[in-house]
Amino acid sequence: MAREQLGVLSALDSAKTQWYHFTAIIIAGMGFxxxxxxxxxxxxxxxxxxxxxxxxxxxxxxxxxxxxxxAAVNGVALCGTLAGQLFFGWLGDKMGRxxxxxxxxxxxxxxxxxxxxxxGHSAKGTIATLCFFRFWLGFGIGGDYPLSATIMSEYANKxxxxxxxxxxxxxxxxxxLAGGIVSLVVSTAFDHAxxxxxxxxxxxxxxxxxxxxxxxIILMFGAVPAGLTYxxxxxxxxxxxxxxxxxxxAKQAAQDMSMVLQVEIEAEQEKVExxxxxxxxxxxxxxxxxxRRHGLHLLGTTSTWFLLDIAYYSSNLFQKDIYSSIGWLxxxxxxxxxxxxxxxxxxxxxxxxxxxxxGYWFTVAFIDIVGRFAIQIxxxxxxxxxxxxxxxPYHHWTKKENRVGFLVMYAMTFxxxxxGPNSTTFVVPAEIFPxxxxxxxxxxxxxxxxxGAIIGAFGFLYASQSKDPKKxxxxxxxxxxxxxxxxxxxxxxxxxxxFTFLVPEANGKSLEEMSGENEEExxxxxxxxxxxxxxxxxxx
Numbered sequence: 019m020a021r022e023q024l025g026v027l028s029a030l031d032s033a034k035t036q037w038y039h040f041t042a043i044i045i046a047g048m049g050f051x052x053x054x055x056x057x058x059x060x061x062x063x064x065x066x067x068x069x070x071x072x073x074x075x076x077x078x079x080x081x082x083x084x085x086x087x088x089a090a091v092n093g094v095a096l097c098g099t100l101a102g103q104l105f106f107g108w109l110g111d112k113m114g115r116x117x118x119x120x121x122x123x124x125x126x127x128x129x130x131x132x133x134x135x136x137x138g139h140s141a142k143g144t145i146a147t148l149c150f151f152r153f154w155l156g157f158g159i160g161g162d163y164p165l166s167a168t169i170m171s172e173y174a175n176k177x178x179x180x181x182x183x184x185x186x187x188x189x190x191x192x193x194x195l196a197g198g199i200v201s202l203v204v205s206t207a208f209d210h211a212x213x214x215x216x217x218x219x220x221x222x223x224x225x226x227x228x229x230x231x232x233x234x235i236i237l238m239f240g241a242v243p244a245g246l247t248y249x250x251x252x253x254x255x256x257x258x259x260x261x262x263x264x265x266x267x268a269k270q271a272a273q274d275m276s277m278v279l280q281v282e283i284e285a286e287q288e289k290v291e292x293x294x295x296x297x298x299x300x301x302x303x304x305x306x307x308x309x310r311r312h313g314l315h316l317l318g319t320t321s322t323w324f325l326l327d328i329a330y331y332s333s334n335l336f337q338k339d340i341y342s343s344i345g346w347l348x349x350x351x352x353x354x355x356x357x358x359x360x361x362x363x364x365x366x367x368x369x370x371x372x373x374x375x376x377g378y379w380f381t382v383a384f385i386d387i388v389g390r391f392a393i394q395i396x397x398x399x400x401x402x403x404x405x406x407x408x409x410x411p412y413h414h415w416t417k418k419e420n421r422v423g424f425l426v427m428y429a430m431t432f433x434x435x436x437x438g439p440n441s442t443t444f445v446v447p448a449e450i451f452p453x454x455x456x457x458x459x460x461x462x463x464x465x466x467x468x469x470g471a472i473i474g475a476f477g478f479l480y481a482s483q484s485k486d487p488k489k490x491x492x493x494x495x496x497x498x499x500x501x502x503x504x505x506x507x508x509x510x511x512x513x514x515x516x517f518t519f520l521v522p523e524a525n526g527k528s529l530e531e532m533s534g535e536n537e538e539e540x541x542x543x544x545x546x547x548x549x550x551x552x553x554x555x556x557x558x
Contacts, residue, residue: 025284027259029281030175043185043186050186052247055193057096059197059240062236062359067083069081070229095159096472098156099156099468100469101157106118108461110461115165116255133148133151133237136234164448167448168257170182170186172529176526180386180449181382188379194374205360205363208231256270258272260453264454300452303459314520321517322439322443323467325510325514327471329435332507370432373431377432380437381393386526390524394439397434398512402515408504409508443467448460449527450521450524453529
């Protein structure tokens, strides 16, 4: 039997959409804007890094990053993100969301600047320093995932909660787009200023000394949006759900939310203390009771995020390799170093505009109408379809006259990733777990995603290499080829469809209904059957 809800939480659940909702979206979302910029701007400059630090002085061929170095530069931030998600997710439940929130942003600002200032006595020293600071950049980014999602879910009303959380995550699309635009602007400015010729014209002059500034400026720009947001994050009050249900301070929760909602809310300390007595012996994360109530839910959120990120990060981090393999980017010998940055950034910006950004906002528009389950199933399904459509007739797409068709279908995989599991896997873990474990469980779920991203980043690099030793890049082991790699990613997406059935539907339910926190002692937790209507409940 459900017990009476606290007044402050009922007020939040039933609150009309107000200005504070939008300010919370912007404040939390700017963190994700920065996250996406920092994670996805690196593909725009990796080819430039290869030219600057790995071109032989007497060679007419531009240098490239060795495979192990390329994997490290692309993947080290993901390793830091995974560690940050676990650590800050746990810390957010122990210390409170707000106390930890500013720390992650400060770490991101410092590491963005330090990444751009990476120096060394040799190429190895510079790259090692860059990787060191990008790990800590990823560590700060990792903390933003569970904290932003949890804060937004605990601020939102239950009617439009999905759209609010998805809006925070949708800022990632603008971050990816900004990474492309900044790369375009910086590379254009330097290319026009110095007019370096292509390698075929002059091998030495094609890499002007100022090229070293290009990648540094692009990486350091990530500190700007994070720095601008820091003050407003520090001004945000702690969420009422943490203050009341975890910290057990009804007066502070009522005071904070009265100010936010601009209504009078009674402090129900007696009710909060009763909840505290009941929860003194509450189950922990590593308990049989948690396993019984939420074990399958956590398996569902971790597995779907893991599978999604294998495909999503493979496609995103190695767009430049896919473009080169179909001939959309000209050979490196035909471009100077800075112009190559421009070409890669132009391609990623076009895909972001046509597929990535619209997909996020379609989720925002429809998530509270059709529900999380339907969007996730649909997204995985169409990602599978389009990936197979790219892979099976792969040699058809490599012909010059068919490249536009390839890019359209490739953009559609990003559209349905974002109007699908890339958004919903972020939303759902913030809605279905108890307040005292919410940030931790979101951190575990997102860390599983980053484990998939690491597999995608390192695995794609090697798997996509040609099976023919004569055709593959020097120093790379023979892979399974681009076509078979795309088939493998399609299969991964297909598996995501089946694991989605473990994830409950949270549409229209309060956080306490989903987590079972409003149930009396001895009652089973309540969850929603993802295949049923929003009113049907089943015991877990």
